[in-house]
């Protein structure tokens with residue numbers, strides 16, 4: 001079996017030589033799914049995984065715009081339309097200077113499995129740009145978004161491809177993108193999700209990824225007769241996902257002691273309660289400031305420059321920042337300090353070695369494609385509300401989100417429970433997502 005997996009990975013490597021993040025995402029799926037394919041006759045000889053690692057379409061385009069000094073800037077725009085077997089392409093847009101083909105292909109590949117897990121009819125895609133929103137004026141952000149959409153609009157649509165936010169793309173950017181799409185197409189449709197409430201957005205969409213990650217942690221703890229109440233929680237990141245993970249964990253009685261950004265992390269031993277979180281939200285969302293300002297406001301807290309929060313003792317870790325933020329040393333430190341629950345709010349925050357370390361220690365470990373699927377799931381609910389032209393209440397959407405997270409949890413158990421009772425959520429999520437997409441691909445022929 002090992003040589004079969006290696007042969008497959010070598011082939012993908014040869015064809016995608018300069019794409020380390022994409023190869024990492026493929027490897028993690030291949031090592032769990034290939035043994036399953038071998039055990040199931042219907043998938044034998046169909047090269048399904050080989051078809052899945054090849055995007056259906058990759059769009060790359062020039063994004064020229066004019067900055068506040070009147071200079072012409074050129075960025076690169078992308079949309080990876082990865083797989084549409086079970087629904088229109090769906091997935092976020094990332095604006096960050098590190099964005100390249102490898103990062104977006106890894107995210108699009110993960111998205112295919114994640115979206116399949118949500119139980120909703122959504123294919124997988126991802127896009128974005130190497131544009132850096134940091135320090136840009138509102139006018140610059142708007143002009144960039146308009147230029148980006150002036151090309152993207154011809155490739156997307158409510159039944160074709162429905163983008164949303166990701167790192168660097170929030171409500172403000174979705175607004176500018178939507179405005180330009182509407183102008184160019186002369187159509188008001190649910191072509192993007194994460195929209196504002198007065199123009200087609202869904203309640204709970206901003207909260208959904210962070211809330212879902214905590215609901216999933218709670219589901220995992222329940223399998224051991226435990227709960228998140230009273231637990232000490234470390235969270236990385238301080239953007240949309242981290243903020244609402246912090247909020248929900250606190251509401252459920254846990255104590256969140258860290259948040260971070262690219263400048264370092266803050267440690268507040270007393271816990272980041274609702275008032276402190278409101279300050280962080282204002283700091284990050286309105287003022288667009290840095291996390292170290294937290295310690296000026298709350299001097300009992302400490303700031304650790306250029307460090308990650310994984311050395312702080314905790315029961316539960318919620319990585320909500322970025323890919324590969326937990327390496328194998330970080331994973332060992334977390335385990336040594338007694339951490340026994342890791343629920344990933346970010347996409348692929350653990351390296352392959354870190355993930356193996358968690359699994360070997362048999363802790364409750366949920367990969368992002370299961371634990372952070374609440375965001376895209378609620379985007380799916382936004383699409384349904386747009387199609388029906390109705391608005392569900394906060395309570396209705398939250399209830400649906402909770403149910404989706406526990407359905408994802410159940411399907412991870414279905415495919416990931418080992419003979420000794422340990423639940424391998426990585427294997428469970430990968431196989432469950434694979435089966436749904438693979439069965440649709442088989443039914444639709446070689447296309």
Ligand code: GLU
Nearest residue numbers: 091092164165166376379
């Ligand atoms: N970017 C988010 C994710 O990684 C959300 C995507 C969406 O809502 O389409 O799943």
